[in-house]
Amino acid sequence: MTGGLVVVGASLAGLRAVEAARSAGFDGPITLIGAEEHLPYDRPPLSKAYLDVAEPPGVSFREEHHLRAELEVELRLGAPADQLDPAQRIVRVDGRTLPYDALVIATGAAARRLPGADGVAGVHTLRTLDDAIAVRAALDSGARTVVVGCGFIGSEVASGARKRGLPVTIVEAAPTPLVRAIGAEMGEAIAGLHHRAGTDLRCGVAVERIESERGHVRRVHLTDGTAIDADLVVAGIGADPATSWLRDSGLRIDNGIVCDATLSATRGVHAAGDVTRWHNPLFDEVMRIEHWTAAAEQGAAAARNALAPEAAKPYSTVPYFWSDWYEHRIQFVGTPGADEVRIVSGAADGDRFVALYRRGDRLTGVLTLNGQAVIMKYRGLLTRRASWADALDFAAARAKKPAGHR
Structure with a gap:
């Protein structure tokens, strides 16, 4: 060479x-x-x-x-x-x-930027280290925060703001958040974490315009006619x-x-x-x-x-991601497109659950809330192309074990 x-x-x-x-x-x-x-x-x-x-x-x-x-x-x-x-x-x-x-x-x-917000101070994306420095500085100063987009990045920003006791509103254009990432049913379940943490989550409404004063954001106007006072706006729209x-x-x-x-x-x-x-x-x-x-x-x-x-060798993998909201850990392995989603442990409105995703007769995805002890075991099943029946048997066997050994 x-x-x-x-x-x-x-x-x-x-x-x-x-x-x-x-x-x-x-x-x-x-x-x-x-x-x-x-x-x-x-x-x-x-x-x-x-x-x-x-x-x-x-x-x-x-x-x-x-x-x-x-x-x-x-x-x-x-x-x-x-x-x-x-x-x-x-x-x-x-x-x-x-x-x-x-x-x-x-x-x-x-990161995608909010239309019409270029040059307005206090409006940020969160993709780079410089972005994070600017957002942290705003939170340090007690900023009233509006997050546009209830994806994982935006939700983590909201979580950080609420941990400081700051008021935060999430604006999500879709009627249900996280549909593409984890499906509609479980997106609704995970959104419950925001409600329980005191975050104002508004779904099915979009940003109409950003109002500024002397070059700095002051208010976010929504398509439903409401407006939200803001010192910091973070776009988490993909x-x-x-x-x-x-x-x-x-x-x-x-x-x-x-x-x-x-x-x-x-x-x-x-x-x-x-x-x-x-x-x-x-x-x-x-x-x-x-x-x-x-x-x-x-x-x-x-x-x-x-x-x-x-x-050269083919590269294959079971997709895996995690996100931390309000002291909770969300983890997903596989792909979200499914014919059926079944909760096999815990409850959708609780603080801990395991949900399995089926496509045809095959296990294709697993979502856990605070399921750190089990998520990689399910990733192993996906790597081995486990059937739906095998996945249900695995879940049933775990359910029979004492709580400390699951």
Whole structure:
């Protein structure tokens, strides 16, 4: 190799690609390109522990010395890649061209912004470390908070605000939250956590406009004619894969970079993390997953396959994510599309339950509330393609065990 391995995206997936390359024995040049000036950092704490009342935790994965001296990585931070030519195997960054022999794209996704709110102080997304710093500062000052979107990020922000005793309202356009993530029935159940915590959750209504005063947000006007006073507005309305810089690359872009089962987009180019839409052999589905675990696994797999394409292996996984609300942990494994959802332990209106998702005669998903002791056991069942009958037998066997041994 002459241009070596280039990784675009100083993300979790990008970092794991670098580490996997070195672990696999690759001793050629590695370049890591990042749009932000920060070293690769952990995103989940940004909407969780980083907003807590305690001192914010460190979120960087590795020190700069480790990346430069031990992994021998050339860091190019603070400027995004803006063009790719796969035929010439060239990436352009900040007006300069960078050749590669193998490329891993791990540019992640960009948070959607509220229409009409650009330039209004106090209106934020929560995707980057700089976003988290700004949101935390507003909460520290006692901001009256409005969260737009009752997804996991927005709900974690609301949880952080309520932990400080601050008034918070969540505005959700859909009649039921989290339908795409966990289905309508369980979305309603999980929404109960907001009501019990004293959060004002308003579903089936959207933001009409943001009112500002002297350039700072003052009020959020809704489509039902009501208005909410606010010092802080956080948009949690989803994210789009960061692919705009690839528009002239010839890669197939369709809700992410379309890849095969080995995470290959085209010869010499692999992708990993939130930006990747690939065929998951375990479920025989094309998926794009915005989850920490998948990003870490895909980064390593993409690098190994990029450096040894003749020995490339398909990447399959059982999707997994977690979210922390009001001292409760929500965890989900699998996929939410289902013919039936059945609670096999606990109750939908309680503080602990296990819900199984069936499609056909197969177990396809599991949602738990405060089910840390069991969730990975169910992930194992999904990995083994367990039948619905096997899953129900497993749940029944656990129910017979003493509480301390479940």
